[in-house]
Amino acid sequence: MAWVKFLRKPGGNLGKVYQPGSILSLAPTKGLLNEPGQNSCFLNSAVQVLWQLDIFRRSLRGLTGHVCQGDACIFCALKAIFSQFQHSREKALPSDNMRHALAESFKDEQRFQLGFMDDAAECFENILERIHFHLVPNSETDMCTSKSCIAHQKFAMTLYEQVRHLFHCFNR
Ligand SMILES: [Zn+2]
Ligand SMILES: [Zn+2]
Numbered sequence: 049m050a051w052v053k054f055l056r057k058p059g060g061n062l063g064k065v066y067q068p069g070s071i072l073s074l075a076p077t078k079g080l081l082n083e084p085g086q087n088s089c090f091l092n093s094a095v096q097v098l099w100q101l102d103i104f105r106r107s108l109r110g111l112t113g114h115v116c117q118g119d120a121c122i123f124c125a126l127k128a129i130f131s132q133f134q135h136s137r138e139k140a141l142p143s144d145n146m147r148h149a150l151a152e153s154f155k156d157e158q159r160f161q162l163g164f165m166d167d168a169a170e171c172f173e174n175i176l177e178r179i180h181f182h183l184v185p186n187s188e189t190d191m192c193t194s195k196s197c198i199a200h201q202k203f204a205m206t207l208y209e210q211v212r213h214l215f216h217c218f219n220r
Contacts, residue, residue, distance in 0.1 A: 095175075119152050129146050
């Protein structure tokens with residue numbers, strides 16, 4: 049998968065940092081709705097995985113400053129959905145806003161468009177990449193060293209195994 053390459057940085061030691069069962073504490077979560085014809089399950093799993101990553105979830109909550117893309121702003125859409133996860137009393141929430149922002153943001157590339165199915169892991173990778181550009185617009189993703197970029201700094205490869213595990217769970 050493409051995002052594996054993206055997350056894997058030289059010098060890391062997965063075996064040491066990942067202790068099965070210790071990092072993974074599942075946050076209380078809600079379902080995301082996938083109405084007939086929406087084909088949003090790929091997006092819903094990507095969002096669920098991001099939500100389950102404690103460090104990512106907490107970091108995102110603390111961040112406000114970003115380069116906003118309005119209707120196409122993945123940062124705002126993700127923040128909104130996380131806040132609904134936290135505060136809403138509904139058991140299942142619509143992911144429409146996030147779906148629209150994603151479609152809008154990838155309009156030029158003709159990817160993740162409304163009604164079309166896509167790959168959850170690729171969607172996940174692309175959401176992180178967009179978050180990077182919302183936070184540090186002038187820096188390339190593969191040499192990102194910005195401390196404020198949660199896509200790369202906080203979301204380090206130490207979490208790679210955790211993510212892989214989550215995708216395994218959600219896709220079963
Ligand atoms: Zn925004
Ligand atoms: Zn970055």
